[in-house]
Amino acid sequence: MSAHLHDNPAWVTAEPVLSVLIPFLRDDPEALIRQLDQEQTALAGRVELILLDDGTGDAALTDRLRAVLDGLALPARLITLAANEGRARGRNRLTQAARGRAYLFLDSDMKPDTPHFLRTWADLVMTDDPSVVFGGFSLDQAPIDARFAVHRALSGASECVPATTRALTPEKYVYTSNLLIRRDVFEAEAFDPAFSGWGWEDVEWAMRVSRRFPVRHIDNPATHMGLDTVKDLARKFDQGAGNFARVVALHPDIVRTYPSYRAARALKRLPGLPLVRPLIRQAAQADILPVRVRAFALRLYRAAVYAQAV
Structure with missing residues (x-):
């Protein structure tokens, strides 16, 4: 190059x-x-x-x-x-x-x-x-x-x-x-x-x-x-799903100990997760909600995105 x-x-x-x-x-x-x-x-x-x-x-x-x-x-x-x-x-x-x-x-x-x-x-x-x-x-x-x-x-x-x-x-x-x-x-x-x-x-x-x-x-x-704003963070989480999948494939023994992996595995079993995921993202972006609630929603959204990779 x-x-x-x-x-x-x-x-x-x-x-x-x-x-x-x-x-x-x-x-x-x-x-x-x-x-x-x-x-x-x-x-x-x-x-x-x-x-x-x-x-x-x-x-x-x-x-x-x-x-x-x-x-x-x-x-x-x-x-x-x-x-x-x-x-x-x-x-x-x-x-x-x-x-x-x-x-x-x-x-x-x-x-x-x-x-x-x-x-x-x-x-x-x-x-x-x-x-x-x-x-x-x-x-x-x-x-x-x-x-x-x-x-x-x-x-x-x-x-x-x-x-x-x-x-x-x-x-x-x-x-x-x-x-x-x-x-x-x-x-x-x-x-x-x-x-x-x-x-x-x-x-x-x-x-x-x-x-x-x-x-x-x-x-x-x-x-x-x-x-970053919540919108930008959510976009980065979307981009990172493939990378997370690669880490899981390369180092399953280590990743399985991470809370993010366990949360993703739990959410993967949730019926209708693809329909729920946009609602979680909307909650994270809702200025009317307390910051701690929005932060929790954003962590949940990240786990929901990663659920596609586990």
């Missing part, structure tokens, strides 16, 4: 130990990379940034980001694709450009919660050289608009949890939003390009990796700034 590379002046001579890999599609990562660049003095040349525009097709955005990169102190490269490759293929491509001995996958809609976010990761690589570590994410800086209230409720309850909780089922709480992977581990287990659309490619990767390498959790979080 056609790809255009743009390197900033600091790129050529850099010898990083950590490569920060930031894919994006129709998002603007400028705020994130400017914040990361504020740490450059403490990093002492140990970190590089690599961005992948996965087929946005916005020439104005590309030109502006090139100018931003040229002004950064951190070494940085922008890879611009002419067409979308997808989440798994795009992240695999990012690693091919990386020069560090570890990769930090960081989503473009994340915002580090501390001024020493990258230094914490770089120090960990230098001192411990861990195989896989997830830093966690929060909602501390996320927008509080009412239209995102259901997403906040879902994430706060099931995803934004401390490292001690995540470590109990380490493969379950692995997301490419803030994930450190040692180079040799990724060379042994890359993301599965058969996944398409939204969701599960990172969790499936963690299931594979956890059979061969230790998966650690620490508290070095970043805020997920890109909250």
